[in-house]
Amino acid sequence: MVALFAVVSVTPDEAPLASWGYRGDAFQVWSGAAWVLLASAFIHQHLWHLAVNVYWLWTLGRAVEAAFGPLTMGLLLLTSAFVSSAFQLAIFDEVGVGASGMTFAVFAFGWLARGRRTELRSIFTTTIGVVFASWFVGCWIVLTRLVANGAHLGGLLFGALVAEAVVMGRRPRLAKAGAIVLLLLALGVSVACPWSATWWATKAYGAHARGQYDLAIGAYDVSLRLRPDQPWVMASLIRAYRAAGKANAAASVLARLRTVSPEEAARVDEEGGKTIE
Template structure:
């Protein structure tokens, strides 16, 4: 609820004037009203709110000619900040329904597997045998409804704020690279004949990115840190969880988000793209070394 005029503000961080449920330490450089990451538009100095960019200030006026709406990370401000999140969620649901229709054969063919014998064909299969697609397809596979539900719940709550703050392209890059990093660490550290699947690596990447974004916006980090700690405890206590995927995704998501939200305005795209390329290169090198080890 918005603060009534004339009453003293509540203690703690201010709340975004467009999203009263979100705390923030950032203010528009023109009208000085508090704005959350979803409302931040990069300006020559600091950040401006959508009202000032569209109407020249809170009182209206000619639009700011040089200020094109941009997200905190420099992406284009989208009318629907949940579009990519919704597409990713839909893909996960569609693949889950396909598994229900086709059966476990789809899981065996698309799940994350380093190198093992396929008992149906007696052929050696896995990433080491050139089936690199498993590193990505496994991130959209789920067998159990509860597994799907937990991951999609995390995607739905963490995805939209990140998508709004980063922009669609940057958010998608963060999600996919986190998923690949999780698969890569599983490939390097897990037993090669153990099949793993699920979007958990990507979701942990969103956890890492959310922590970075909240710190950048000077928000209270205790909720996300507690939630992350609980999930890490479950990761290492619950049986049959691919902890490697969780850690790989978490680290990649945090590193990419750091570059996304802290890159200097001059050369920002180069820093962001370079960081994503460096993460991708690290994934490729780690997988190449592991493949040589398994085939050697």
């Protein structure tokens, strides 16, 4: 993570980094790059963000690794990175960056595991519990859209389920089933997310590019019903209507676009009947 942060900091051109999830978005994931959900967890945009996550992963992770071994720790980090990123995508329709989802997974795992593994109690103290509880609740209340709260939630739930499944043994079958369900849901979200405006827009854009204008129009409509204020989706819908020979429908959407984004409407006006490339 430190090396990736150094690359991000000194590289003026963001294009090569985008393929690794830097400032990746939902459109990128649903266009076939589902692995961005994993890669983005290892990228940080700010030094303070990197420092916080590295500190907690080092402090808590060393204790977990010493108790359960590097294989368990490695698997926990990789799976929680994917699951937490998928939670962020499913809840907020965006891909976050950073390892905070993994951090919460390691915390939840260690916090529950300390009930059986007494060597963890010196690290996973009540003070640490208060810090993480305050961090979690405070971010949801004060910084709702400024931090990856969905990733925090996903990591917390996944880490707790894994601890119940492999350490605590109180309801191992139920906990294993829960962890597997979360993994399957994460995989599912990386492919399809029908409650997401961006997912529908991505499907529409793909159909549009293939010349399937009726399919594109239908998907653009669903996207706009889910989130009306998307200028680029409205502009693409206008282009799809024009390409399908539906001038009146295109004019109707253009009138709506003028109220949302006059600049985008002006660009579409200049294009005339041009379709997307």
